[in-house]
Amino acid sequence: MNNTVPGDIRPDHGIIAGWVSEGASVLELGCGGGELLQLLSRRKHASVNGIEIDESYIFSCVARGLSVAHQDIDDGLSEYADGAFDFVIINQCLQELRRPHTALSEAVRVGRKVIVGFPNFAHYSARIQLAVQGRAPVTPALPYQWYDTPNLHFLSISDFVQYCAKNRLSIDRKVFLNNRGTIRWWPNLLAGSALFQISRNGRSLLK
Amino acid sequence: MQRTDRSTEIVETKYLTFAGPPGELVLESGERLGPVTLAYETYGKLDRDRSNAILVFHALSGDAHAAGYHEGDDRPGWWDNMIGPGKAFDTDKYFVICSNVIGGCQGSTGPSSENPRTGRPYGLDFPLISVRDMVDTQARLIDQLGIDKLLCVTGGSMGGMQALQWVVSYPERVRSAIAIATAARHSPQQIAFNEVGRQAVMADPNWNNGAYYGGTPPTRGLSVARMVGHITYMSDESMAEKFGRRFKDIQRGDKFEPDFEVEGYLQYRGDNFVRRFDANSYLYITKALDYFDLDNGKGLENVLKGIRTKFLVIAFKSDWLYPAYQSREIVRACKLGGVDATYCELNSSYGHDAFLLETAEQEYLVKHFIANVSENNGNVRT
Numbered sequence: 001m002n003n004t005v006p007g008d009i010r011p012d013h014g015i016i017a018g019w020v021s022e023g024a025s026v027l028e029l030g031c032g033g034g035e036l037l038q039l040l041s042r043r044k045h046a047s048v049n050g051i052e053i054d055e056s057y058i059f060s061c062v063a064r065g066l067s068v069a070h071q072d073i074d075d076g077l078s079e080y081a082d083g084a085f086d087f088v089i090i091n092q093c094l095q096e097l098r099r100p101h102t103a104l105s106e107a108v109r110v111g112r113k114v115i116v117g118f119p120n121f122a123h124y125s126a127r128i129q130l131a132v133q134g135r136a137p138v139t140p141a142l143p144y145q146w147y148d149t150p151n152l153h154f155l156s157i158s159d160f161v162q163y164c165a166k167n168r169l170s171i172d173r174k175v176f177l178n179n180r181g182t183i184r185w186w187p188n189l190l191a192g193s194a195l196f197q198i199s200r201n202g203r204s205l206l207k
Numbered sequence: 208m209q210r211t212d213r214s215t216e217i218v219e220t221k222y223l224t225f226a227g228p229p230g231e232l233v234l235e236s237g238e239r240l241g242p243v244t245l246a247y248e249t250y251g252k253l254d255r256d257r258s259n260a261i262l263v264f265h266a267l268s269g270d271a272h273a274a275g276y277h278e279g280d281d282r283p284g285w286w287d288n289m290i291g292p293g294k295a296f297d298t299d300k301y302f303v304i305c306s307n308v309i310g311g312c313q314g315s316t317g318p319s320s321e322n323p324r325t326g327r328p329y330g331l332d333f334p335l336i337s338v339r340d341m342v343d344t345q346a347r348l349i350d351q352l353g354i355d356k357l358l359c360v361t362g363g364s365m366g367g368m369q370a371l372q373w374v375v376s377y378p379e380r381v382r383s384a385i386a387i388a389t390a391a392r393h394s395p396q397q398i399a400f401n402e403v404g405r406q407a408v409m410a411d412p413n414w415n416n417g418a419y420y421g422g423t424p425p426t427r428g429l430s431v432a433r434m435v436g437h438i439t440y441m442s443d444e445s446m447a448e449k450f451g452r453r454f455k456d457i458q459r460g461d462k463f464e465p466d467f468e469v470e471g472y473l474q475y476r477g478d479n480f481v482r483r484f485d486a487n488s489y490l491y492i493t494k495a496l497d498y499f500d501l502d503n504g505k506g507l508e509n510v511l512k513g514i515r516t517k518f519l520v521i522a523f524k525s526d527w528l529y530p531a532y533q534s535r536e537i538v539r540a541c542k543l544g545g546v547d548a549t550y551c552e553l554n555s556s557y558g559h560d561a562f563l564l565e566t567a568e569q570e571y572l573v574k575h576f577i578a579n580v581s582e583n584n585g586n587v588r589t
Binding site for chain 1: 517519535538539542543547548549550551552553554568571572575576579582583
């Protein structure tokens with residue numbers, strides 16, 4: 001098999017690959033065509049599994065030699081035992097689920113660590129479009145029109161942090177991104193998207 | 208399909224006979240049966256380390272002739288669109304074996320075979336057989352062919368059940384399994400349809416408690432059974448597409464003669480079937496399917512636990528005879544049991560028949576799945 005050219009790796013995938021430990025067991029919810037799982041399998045020798053609802057993505061995953069289940073995350077993860085995986089990843093699909101709370105609850109049950117990536121709805125360009133122009137925001141991280149968006153839920157970085165606090169989830173790692181790279185300051189205003197690593201009882205950065 | 212005259216496509220059915228007295232086969236029921244003959248065909252070449260063998264199982268009415276052409280035939284085997292050079296089961300790379308099942312009537316020992324004790328066909332003296340018995344006899348064939356470990360076992364419907372049973376009976380001998388449009392056990396609805404078929408056969412006066420050999424076979428009953436079967440193999444949508452409410456071209460005008468195309472089709476299928484299939488085999492095999500229960504009260508995940516065979520499970524959305532939920536149950540049990548499984552639910556309007564007809568996506572999945580298992584030969588996690 002070919003080695004992936006480093007330049008081809010999406011920034012969020014690169015960060016996630018840095019967080020996942022060597023040889024870990026990984027379940028990705030909404031794994032799409034399996035790019036991230038393949039990266040984790042090759043770079044971290046992770047034992048990887050995916051769940052994906054879109055049939056065309058299943059073909060791509062199978063072509064990559066990945067184990068993937070064609071199912072709806074909204075139906076739950078009852079076939080997996082508590083702590084069955086070192087990592088559960090929900091990257092860029094939380095906002096498309098009908099029941100994101102169920103998915104997150106299941107993810108922290110099944111995964112000892114959970115990595116969540118999502119577009120930040122409170123990015124300043126979204127705020128301007130909504131507040132000044134009075135239009136539903138269309139941003140690089142949320143590139144859809146209101147009538148064709150797959151997104152059902154819109155959340156900001158602050159929303160997610162508050163969600164974790166309310167549900168007693170500890171935030172063990174976090175990275176904020178815009179289209180030029182990672183950023184540190186005023187993430188809820190300046191970040192297009194965010195990545196969090198959370199767990200039920202890990203070290204908390206929330207205090 | 209246009210026939211191409213390639214000598215490699217001419218295949219013939221072979222036969223293996225074993226378990227002659229006193230070493231008869233002990234069946235799951237405890238009864239003994241022997242000698243046993245299995246009809247089988249092979250395609251492609253076994254490689255030097257004997258690691259490229261794929262065992263294919265047929266469905267209820269199928270036979271060992273899965274691919275290629277028999278001399279003089281103008282129709283290929285039943286899974287020819289999946290098996291052959293460059294196809295999903297690529298015979299340039301793999302050695303593909305298809306075996307007829309015990310209890311059948313297409314060259315393997317079944318109720319129409321001669322009972323060595325009486326010199327006449329067994330009829331209902333033939334013992335009840337199970338899917339496990341089918342698999343155990345195939346294991347003898349694989350032994351005979353000098354194959355220790357199969358690259359893959361695969362089949363649709365009843366063939367999928369055999370694939371599942373193979374994994375459970377011989378986990379160390381199967382590296383991967385592709386189970387298509389199948390179930391770990393029959394639902395009441397599936398049993399119900401089979402029972403209607405069996406009752407139709409047995410209601411035919413010619414059935415004569417199974418002792419019709421040498422006389423007139425119960426063709427009406429078997430034909431009705433097949434008609435019911437065919438309804439369950441299709442879908443509302445595929446029937447509407449294929450027949451609509453169109454009438455047949457030739458109508459005789461009798462009151463209850465079939466005049467819709469769909470009626471004519473079912474009759475044609477029924478009449479065709481009785482020419483090639485034995486009514487008693489139909490009873491025995493459908494019974495084996497109804498009794499099949501991989502779970503066996505133990506919980507399927509416990510049955511599969513620790514098995515290192517890699518699974519590909521495929522279901523079809525319009526299949527209402529073996530609905531997708533049954534495939535999902537298999538996958539769920541794999542996940543709970545820590546068994547590596549990939550699942551895909553394919554869009555198709557063909558109903559249960561899709562595994563024989565809707566092959567483009569199925570071919571893609573199968574081809575890549577096997578290639579991956581094959582490439583990772585020495586790389587299996589322990």
